[in-house]
Amino acid sequence: MENSDFSIDVIIPVFNGQKFIIDAIRSVENQVYKPNKIIIVDDGSTDQSYEIVQNYIYNKNNCIHLIKKNGGPNSARNLGLEHVKANYVAFLDADDIWEEDKLSKQIEIFKNEKSNKLGVVYTDFAFHDLNLNLLNIETTKLKYVRGNIRKYLYFGNFVLGSASSVLIKTDVFKVSGKFLEKLHCSEDWEMWFRISKYFNFNCCKEKLVKIRISEASNSKNEEKFIQGLFYMINEFLKEKQNKTAKKAIIYNLLVNFYSLIRNSKNKIKTIKNFFSKFDKNLLIFIFLNLNILFKYITKCFLRVLKIGKFNERKY
Structure with missing residues (x-):
C-alpha cells in the first residue's frame, strides 16, 4: 500500500x-x-x-x-x-x-x-x-x-x-x-x-x-453521439450571455454536423436525426447570432479553399 x-x-x-x-x-x-x-x-x-x-x-x-x-x-x-x-x-x-x-x-x-x-x-x-x-x-x-x-x-x-x-x-x-x-x-x-x-x-x-476501438464503439454510435452533443449545447445555452459560450454553440453545431455527414453511411437519416434536436430556444439563439454563424462558415470555406480540407479543431 x-x-x-x-x-x-x-x-x-x-x-x-x-x-x-x-x-x-x-x-x-x-x-x-x-x-x-x-x-x-x-x-x-x-x-x-x-x-x-x-x-x-x-x-x-x-x-x-x-x-x-x-x-x-x-x-x-x-x-x-x-x-x-x-x-x-x-x-x-x-x-x-x-x-x-x-x-x-x-x-x-x-x-x-x-x-x-x-x-x-x-x-x-x-x-x-x-x-x-x-x-x-x-x-x-x-x-x-x-x-x-x-x-x-x-x-x-x-x-x-x-x-x-x-x-x-x-x-x-x-x-x-x-x-x-x-x-x-x-x-x-x-x-x-x-x-x-x-x-x-x-x-x-x-x-x-x-x-x-471497434465499429461498435460508443464514439461511433451516431444517435448517442447526437444526444450527448445537444445536451452539451443546451448546457451552453444556459450561459448564452457568455461570449465564449455563444461561439461554442455555433462552432459545435457546424463542426459536428460536418463530421457526422462526412462519416455517415445514410446521410439523409443523419440530417433528419441532427435537425430533429433543434428546439425553439436553439432556433431563436441561432437567429439572434447569425453574425457568428456566417463568420464561422466563411472561415471554414476559406480554409477549405486554402488547404483543401476543414480542420475541425481550429476555432
Missing part, C-alpha cells in the same frame, strides 16, 4: 467484457504505484464477465466485485465511487489498458503541485484495434491543456484519453457531483466541463493508455 495521503482506488466498469476484462485488471495490478483497491463494477453483463472476474479475483484482498442492473458506464462508475476510500480515484474502461507507470507519473504531478486547485491529471493515449495493434488515428490537435481549461472545454472534449486517462482527487466529486447517468455519449466531456468550474487540470504528455 502506498502513502495514505496519496492513496488511489481504481474503478473498472464492465458490461459484456469477458474478452478483455482480465487484461484491464492485470494492467492495474502491474502498476509501479500500487492502488489500494480495484473496484470492478459489473453493469448487468449477459456474457461470462461476472464469472470470469469472480474466478480471477478469488482470494485477492485488494479487489471489490460489485454487480448491478444495467444502467450504462456512468451508473457503474457512480456505484464504484460509493466504495472509494482512497484520496484519489482512477477509472479504466474494461477494454482499455494502462502502461505500468501511468499512476506513478500522475501521482507525482499531484505531489509536486503547490496549489490545492488541482483536481484532475490526465495522460495522452493511443488508439488500438481489438488485437492491440496500434492504429494511425490522429487525436485532438490542441493537446496538453492545463490549468483552468474551461475555455477549451466549450469547444470539445480536450481531456485526452476519456475516463481511462484521468486521476482525480476523490473530494472533487463532493463539489462537482458524480457522473451524469442519463448520458451515454459525451458523458466524460460533460463531467470534465462541470469539474472545470471549480478545479484545475494538468497532464502527462506520455501515451500511457491504450484505448481499443
Whole structure:
C-alpha cells in the first residue's frame, strides 16, 4: 500500500467484457504505484464477465466485485465511487489498458503541485484495434491543456484519453457531483466541463493508455453521439450571455454536423436525426447570432479553399 495521503482506488466498469476484462485488471495490478483497491463494477453483463472476474479475483484482498442492473458506464462508475476510500480515484474502461507507470507519473504531478486547485491529471493515449495493434488515428490537435481549461472545454472534449486517462482527487466529486447517468455519449466531456468550474487540470504528455476501438464503439454510435452533443449545447445555452459560450454553440453545431455527414453511411437519416434536436430556444439563439454563424462558415470555406480540407479543431 502506498502513502495514505496519496492513496488511489481504481474503478473498472464492465458490461459484456469477458474478452478483455482480465487484461484491464492485470494492467492495474502491474502498476509501479500500487492502488489500494480495484473496484470492478459489473453493469448487468449477459456474457461470462461476472464469472470470469469472480474466478480471477478469488482470494485477492485488494479487489471489490460489485454487480448491478444495467444502467450504462456512468451508473457503474457512480456505484464504484460509493466504495472509494482512497484520496484519489482512477477509472479504466474494461477494454482499455494502462502502461505500468501511468499512476506513478500522475501521482507525482499531484505531489509536486503547490496549489490545492488541482483536481484532475490526465495522460495522452493511443488508439488500438481489438488485437492491440496500434492504429494511425490522429487525436485532438490542441493537446496538453492545463490549468483552468474551461475555455477549451466549450469547444470539445480536450481531456485526452476519456475516463481511462484521468486521476482525480476523490473530494472533487463532493463539489462537482458524480457522473451524469442519463448520458451515454459525451458523458466524460460533460463531467470534465462541470469539474472545470471549480478545479484545475494538468497532464502527462506520455501515451500511457491504450484505448481499443471497434465499429461498435460508443464514439461511433451516431444517435448517442447526437444526444450527448445537444445536451452539451443546451448546457451552453444556459450561459448564452457568455461570449465564449455563444461561439461554442455555433462552432459545435457546424463542426459536428460536418463530421457526422462526412462519416455517415445514410446521410439523409443523419440530417433528419441532427435537425430533429433543434428546439425553439436553439432556433431563436441561432437567429439572434447569425453574425457568428456566417463568420464561422466563411472561415471554414476559406480554409477549405486554402488547404483543401476543414480542420475541425481550429476555432
